[in-house]
Every structure is written in structure tokens, then in C-alpha cells.
Amino acid sequence: MKKYRNQKMEKNYRYCINYNGGTKEMKIYLKSKQGLYDAEAEYKDGIITVKEGSKIQLDFAEHIRGGKTAKKYREDKEYVNQAGVVVKDCEFTSASTAAQFVTGRSTNGLVAWKVKDKVSLKNFLASE
Numbered sequence: 001m002k003k004y005r006n007q008k009m010e011k012n013y014r015y016c017i018n019y020n021g022g023t024k025e026m027k028i029y030l031k032s033k034q035g036l037y038d039a040e041a042e043y044k045d046g047i048i049t050v051k052e053g054s055k056i057q058l059d060f061a062e063h064i065r066g067g068k069t070a071k072k073y074r075e076d077k078e079y080v081n082q083a084g085v086v087v088k089d090c091e092f093t094s095a096s097t098a099a100q101f102v103t104g105r106s107t108n109g110l111v112a113w114k115v116k117d118k119v120s121l122k123n124f125l126a127s128e
Contacts, residue, residue, distance in 0.1 A: 024128070028113040028121055030102050032057070039086075039102040041113065043121065047091060048098035048113070054086040057104035070101035095121060 025044040030037065039054035060074060061067075073079045073090045081087050092098035095109025103112070110122035 050090045056084045056102045058084045060104040
């Protein structure tokens with residue numbers, strides 16, 4: 001592992017970044033305090049992949065702008081079972097669409113998705 005001047009830099013390196021020719025790759029999380037959803041995803045080069053085994057909110061607001069992709073995955077039993085558990089990885093090009101898929105609501109994905117230690121994806125990417 002690389003040597004860093006301070007613990008914070010080392011921690012960010014360990015948890016989040018794999019630089020292979022400039023590729024950013026990290027695990028991100030989206031969890032409900034009420035237990036309605038609990039998702040883990042991988043962020044890589046702007047693509048969000050919600051991982052198999054994640055739990056999504058069962059309700060879905062039909063009025064969501066840009067929610068067609070989220071709805072398509074939700075309705076396909078190849079990807080999500082009746083209990084709201086993702087049974088096959090789902091790939092999104094938008095953090096917000098991925099968050100809408102999980103929460104069932106209009107959601108700012110850059111703020112909702114968290115990197116370790118509750119840092120938003122937006123703040124983490126801005127600090128890079």
C-alpha cells in the first residue's frame with residue numbers, strides 16, 4: 001500500500017479508489033433508516049451497478065421524471081423478486097436513476113449514494 005502523509009488520505013485510498021489508467025472504482029451504499037431499502041453498488045467510470053442481494057423499496061412513484069429505466073428493471077422478475085431483492089446486477093449510467101430504482105422516489109443520486117463514513121458520492125468525487 002502507498003504511504004500517505006495522513007490517515008484520512010490513506011483511509012480514502014483503502015476504501016475507495018483503484019486507479020488503473022485513471023479508472024475510478026468504488027463501493028457505494030444507499031440505506032433507509034426505516035429499513036425500507038438497503039443497497040450496495042459499484043461505481044466505476046460513471047456507471048453505477050446495483051449489486052445482487054440489495055433490497056429495494058417496494059413502492060414506486062409513477063411520476064418520476066427519467067424513471068423509465070428504473071421501472072423497467074423493477075418490473076422484470078429476472079432482476080428483482082417479489083420481496084424487492086435484486087437477483088441480478090442492474091447497471092445505470094445515472095446515479096439518480098440508480099437511486100430512484102432503489103428508493104422508488106425522485107432522488108438526487110449524487111447526494112443519496114454514500115461512500116464509507118457517510119460521505120456523499122458528490123462530495124467524494126469533488127475531493128478527488
